[in-house]
Amino acid sequence: GESVGLHLPTLSVQEGDNSIINCAYSNSASDYFIWYKQESGKGPQFIIDIRSNMDKRQGQRVTVLLNKTVKHLSLQIAATQPGDSAVYFCAEKAAGNKLTFGGGTRVLVKP
Amino acid sequence: EAQVTQNPRYLITVTGKKLTVTCSQNMNHEYMSWYRQDPGLGLRQIYYSMNVEVTDKGDVPEGYKVSRKEKRNFPLILESPSPNQTSLYFCASSLRGGSFRETQYFGPGTRLLVL
Numbered sequence: 374g375e376s377v378g379l380h381l382p383t384l385s386v387q388e389g390d391n392s393i394i395n396c397a398y399s400n401s402a403s404d405y406f407i408w409y410k411q412e413s414g415k416g417p418q419f420i421i422d423i424r425s426n427m428d429k430r431q432g433q434r435v436t437v438l439l440n441k442t443v444k445h446l447s448l449q450i451a452a453t454q455p456g457d458s459a460v461y462f463c464a465e466k467a468a469g470n471k472l473t474f475g476g477g478t479r480v481l482v483k484p
Numbered sequence: 485e486a487q488v489t490q491n492p493r494y495l496i497t498v499t500g501k502k503l504t505v506t507c508s509q510n511m512n513h514e515y516m517s518w519y520r521q522d523p524g525l526g527l528r529q530i531y532y533s534m535n536v537e538v539t540d541k542g543d544v545p546e547g548y549k550v551s552r553k554e555k556r557n558f559p560l561i562l563e564s565p566s567p568n569q570t571s572l573y574f575c576a577s578s579l580r581g582g583s584f585r586e587t588q589y590f591g592p593g594t595r596l597l598v599l
Contacts, residue, residue, distance in 0.1 A: 381524070407588075416488075416574050416590030417527065462526055471542055472517070472588070474527040 381460060383479040392450040396463030396475045401444060403465035403473075408437060408448045411477070412459045420448070420461075450480075458482045486511045488591035490575050496597045497565055505560045505594050507575030515578045516558035517542070517588070518550065520571040527574065533558055534580075565598045572596075 386392045398406070404425040409417035423430045423437045423446075430437050436449040446463050463475040488509045497503055509516065517532035519542075529542030533552040547569055549561040558577075562569060575591040 414593075416576070416593055418590070419587045464527075471532070471540075472529055473543065474519075474529075476524060476526040 381477050381479045383481060385481045385483060386453050387483050388455060389452055392448075392453045392457070392480055394448045394450075394461050394478045394480065396446040396448075396478075398444050398446060398463065398465045398473075398475070400465060400467050400473070401441075403467045405466040406437070406439060406446050407464045407466070407472075408435075408446075409462045409464060409474075410457075410459045411462065417462060453480070453482050455482050455484065486589070488575055488577055488589050490573075490591040490594045492594060493592065494595050496599065498599050499566055500564050503562050503565060503596075505562075505573060505575075505596070507558045507560065507591060508556050509558075509575075509577040509589070510556065511577065511579075511589070512555065513577035513589075514555070514580050515588075516552065517576045518548070518558070518560045519574045519576065520544065520569075521574060521593075522571050530560070530573075565596075567598045570596060570598045 407422040408420040410420050411417045421432045421435050421437050423439050428439050434451045438447045460477045460479050462477045464472050466472050491506045514535045518530040519527040521527045528544045530548050531542055531550040533539045536552050536555050539550050539552055552558055573594045576588045578588040
């Protein structure tokens with residue numbers, strides 16, 4: 374996963390607009406990727422996952438895209454709502470069941 | 485209610501005083517894991533366990549010990565805590581850990597301050 378500075382990258386989005394959160398992963402051998410949402414004062418919550426033999430997977434209001442060529446993962450949230458305000462982490466899993474997290478992106482939804 | 489519990493939720497201690505953070509899950513999960521979360525560094529895996537009596541190092545195991553004597557519990561032990569172990573700690577569990585589409589459930593977190 375990527376490492377960022379002391380301040381989390383922040384995405385400000387208008388309520389109702391679509392959000393796109395990006396993540397660059399580091400291990401080309403990773404075969405499973407997950408997006409987590411972490412609200413203030415809580416542990417991370419699973420949102421959606423994708424296996425490396427797929428390039429797109431859709432859930433309810435969320436879509437994950439995987440580009441293995443450039444080792445890039447993105448999470449798209451449709452019609453962003455105030456309850457979507459949180460920090461979002463991507464995670465990659467390679468052989469050995471170790472899960473490596475990215476540094477996180479803060480999403481702020483403006484009413 | 486299916487959950488992962490951690491105790492204590494908040495702890496202030498001094499350098500060198502051994503401490504244990506407990507983690508328990510009631511979902512009969514085989515896989516359990518400990519993470520620490522620090523500003524700008526995201527979540528980093530400390531140790532994980534695929535099943536009873538099976539534990540492996542994660543990315544940052546130095547200064548920590550774990551044990552898995554029974555399926556539901558996975559305590560994190562700091563034999564001689566140091567200030568650089570001040571962090572927010574999360575325990576997590578999932579059914580098997582190696583499978584695709586396996587949700588990992590996280591506990592509420594333990595905030596540790598080592599003076």
